[in-house]
Amino acid sequence: MNRITPITANTFRSDGGAMFGLVPKVLWSRLIEPNENNAILQRATVLLVELEDGRKALVDCGCGDPADFSERERKIHELDEEWLLPKALATQGLGLEDIDAVILGHAHWDHAGALCRADGAPQFPNADIYLRAAELECALGGDPLLYKSYPEKIRNSLRSLRERIHPVADAFGDIFPGIRMLPAPGHSAGQAAIYFEQPELAGKGTVPAAMFAGDNCPSRHHLRMVFQTAYDTEPLRTRAWKREWFPRCAEEGIWLLLTHDSSVRGIQIAADPKREYVEIDQYEF
Numbered sequence: 001m002n003r004i005t006p007i008t009a010n011t012f013r014s015d016g017g018a019m020f021g022l023v024p025k026v027l028w029s030r031l032i033e034p035n036e037n038n039a040i041l042q043r044a045t046v047l048l049v050e051l052e053d054g055r056k057a058l059v060d061c062g063c064g065d066p067a068d069f070s071e072r073e074r075k076i077h078e079l080d081e082e083w084l085l086p087k088a089l090a091t092q093g094l095g096l097e098d099i100d101a102v103i104l105g106h107a108h109w110d111h112a113g114a115l116c117r118a119d120g121a122p123q124f125p126n127a128d129i130y131l132r133a134a135e136l137e138c139a140l141g142g143d144p145l146l147y148k149s150y151p152e153k154i155r156n157s158l159r160s161l162r163e164r165i166h167p168v169a170d171a172f173g174d175i176f177p178g179i180r181m182l183p184a185p186g187h188s189a190g191q192a193a194i195y196f197e198q199p200e201l202a203g204k205g206t207v208p209a210a211m212f213a214g215d216n217c218p219s220r221h222h223l224r225m226v227f228q229t230a231y232d233t234e235p236l237r238t239r240a241w242k243r244e245w246f247p248r249c250a251e252e253g254i255w256l257l258l259t260h261d262s263s264v265r266g267i268q269i270a271a272d273p274k275r276e277y278v279e280i281d282q283y284e285f
Contacts, residue, residue: 002178003050004210005202006257006265006285007088009062009114013039013078019218019260021230031221032262039078042219042260044110046085047194047212048092049103051176056094057101059194059212060259061085064113064123068153085114099124103175104131105184105214106191107139107154108231111259116157130175132183133167135190149188149233168192184245186238187215187229193245201255201266203285210255210266216241218260220267223277246277255283 016038020028025038032040044062051057065083066074073079086096102124104112114123139150139158158165166175173180184193194212201207215229216238222228223246225239232238249256250270257266266283 001198001200001206002052002176002196003200003202004196004257005048005050005092006045007048007085007092008043009046009060009085009088010044010064010066010110011041011080011084011262012044012063012110013037013041016040018230020221021226021228021232021235023224023227028221028227032219041262042110043262045257045259045261045265047257048089048094049179051100052178055100056098057103057176058099058124058127059103060105060111061102061114061124063110064115065117068118096124097126099127101176102127102129103179103181103194104129104135104192105194105212105259106135106188107131107158108149108188108215109151109154111214112154112157116153116160118153120156120160122161127164129161129165130168130181131165132181132190132192133169134183134185135188135192136165136167138188138190146233149231184214184216184241186234186236186241187232189234189237191216193241201283201285204283207255208253210257211245211249212257212259213245214259217256217258219258220261220264220279220282223269223275223279225276247271250277257283 016034047059049057066079178197180195181192184191196210228238264282267279268281269277270280272278
């Protein structure tokens with residue numbers, strides 16, 4: 001059985017309008033209050049996974065060390081003063097060198113920014129990297145329309161780690177026993193959802209299944225079909241993914257694990273005739 005412990009790699013703020021796309025502020029601000037800059041608090045939640053064979057994996061790795069960002073970038077993103085990920089791992093008796101695998105849902109700055117230090121050295125010196133082959137192509141394919149999605153630091157990190165990257169084809173989604181990497185296009189064309197069969201959630205016990213949904217559903221406030229980020233490169237596919245998976249999550253009791261929610265780590269959902277889907281249980285650890 002794989003054991004999952006959600007941990008906070010970073011906290012930061014993003015423009016609330018950008019996080020809710022077409023949804024007017026008068027609606028989304030009822031759900032989460034912005035600050036004076038119209039920015040909302042987010043966690044970069046990553047999953048520490050203790051594999052059945054004893055190895056340790058991270059699902060996503062967060063933004064990285066705030067010291068590797070310029071003063072202007074730290075101010076724009078309202079990043080923490082210190083890097084939270086090493087401290088969180090230390091509470092589990094682990095260091096960065098103890099991580100054997102990093103599984104990336106997608107390769108945007110707030111999910112893959114910790115792969116390498118500013119000088120290009122790997123932050124996880126003993127880890128193999130797993131991501132969908134389609135996402136690797138998105139990041140390194142050179143499409144000028146995606147230059148903001150995959151900044152130079154991310155591209156350089158992926159290039160420098162190329163020999164340790166395992167691109168996962170859609171036909172081979174099983175990366176470890178009980179862990180699957182499923183196509184979840186929408187936020188990015190190559191995004192994956194990480195699916196766990198009968199995992200143990202720290203503090204909650206064994207559940208039938210759990211899914212780390214990535215930015216197709218970054219928080220518990222994104223359950224409506226049109227509640228999606230303005231950063232989505234393929235917004236209609238985000239909605240298509242929700243239409244495919246939310247009914248399954250509701251019917252099969254699959255826990256949705258959330259990457260950016262500032263107060264809960266996961267939710268269970270149910271269909272609702274007025275609001276499409278609503279949360280019926282929360283998970284926080």
